[in-house]
Amino acid sequence: MMIKVCGMRDIHNINQLQELDIDFMGIIRYSKSKRFVDNSQKQEVAQQTMNKGTVGVYVNETVDNILKDIIPLQLDVVQLHGDENPAFAKALLEIDIKIFKAFQITEDFNFDTLKEWEKLASQYVGKLFFVFDTATPNYGGSGKKFNWSILDSYKGEVPFLLSGGISKNDVTMIKEFKHNMFLGIDLNSKFETEPGVKNIEEIKTFIEKLRK
Numbered sequence: 001m002m003i004k005v006c007g008m009r010d011i012h013n014i015n016q017l018q019e020l021d022i023d024f025m026g027i028i029r030y031s032k033s034k035r036f037v038d039n040s041q042k043q044e045v046a047q048q049t050m051n052k053g054t055v056g057v058y059v060n061e062t063v064d065n066i067l068k069d070i071i072p073l074q075l076d077v078v079q080l081h082g083d084e085n086p087a088f089a090k091a092l093l094e095i096d097i098k099i100f101k102a103f104q105i106t107e108d109f110n111f112d113t114l115k116e117w118e119k120l121a122s123q124y125v126g127k128l129f130f131v132f133d134t135a136t137p138n139y140g141g142s143g144k145k146f147n148w149s150i151l152d153s154y155k156g157e158v159p160f161l162l163s164g165g166i167s168k169n170d171v172t173m174i175k176e177f178k179h180n181m182f183l184g185i186d187l188n189s190k191f192e193t194e195p196g197v198k199n200i201e202e203i204k205t206f207i208e209k210l211r212k
C-alpha cells in the first residue's frame, strides 16, 4: 500500500519522516492553507535531500508558477487539488511529471464526470492518479472522512489514493476497504501536533500496524 504524508513544512520534522516507511511527502504550495510553504521556506525545504517522492500540492495555480517549483523542490508529482481541468493537467504531463488529481467526494458525486480524466490517464499510462478526498470549502485538509462506500460507484481504471481525515484509529477500516483501483492512503491533519508538524511516533506505529 502506498502511503503519502501531506502538509510537511518543518525541516526537522521532514528529516524525521524520511526515516519512516512511506512513499511520498506532500508540500503545500497553496497560500490559503494552514500548511502553506512560502517562498522563503521553499528554499529551505529544497535544500533537503529527499529520499521519498516529493509531491507539490496546488489549488488553481498557474502552470508557470508550478513549473517554477519543479526543479528547486525536485518534485516527482504535482497534486492538483482545485478545479483544474484535464487540459491543464495535460500541459504538465507533457513535461513528464506525474499528476495526482484530487476530487472532493460528496454523497451524490457523479463518477461519469471523470471520463475525460480517465481518457487522459489512458494516454499517459502510469502518470496520472486520482486522490479521493472529503469535500470542503477549503479544498483540502478538512480532517474529516467521507463515506468510503461511495467509491463502490467508481468503476474507472485510474488507481486512487484514499484521503480525508484518516487517523490512527482507521487501521482496521483501511485493511477492510476493498476496491480494485485502491492504491494507497494520504495522511495529514489527524497526525498533526500543529499545522505542518506531524507526530512521527504516531505515524510510525500506525504504519507498522497497517503493514503487518
Ligand SMILES: O=C(O)c1ccccc1NCC(=O)[C@H](O)[C@H](O)COP(=O)(O)O
Binding pocket: 006, 007, 026, 028, 030, 033, 034, 035, 057, 059, 081, 133, 134, 138, 139, 140, 141, 142, 143, 144, 163, 164, 165, 166, 186, 187, 188, 189, 190
Ligand atoms: O492540507 C491542507 O491544508 C490543504 C489545503 C488545501 C488544499 C489541499 C490541502 N491538502 C491536501 C492533501 O493532500 C491532504 O492530505 C488531504 O486534503 C487530506 O487532509 P486531511 O483531511 O487533513 O487528512
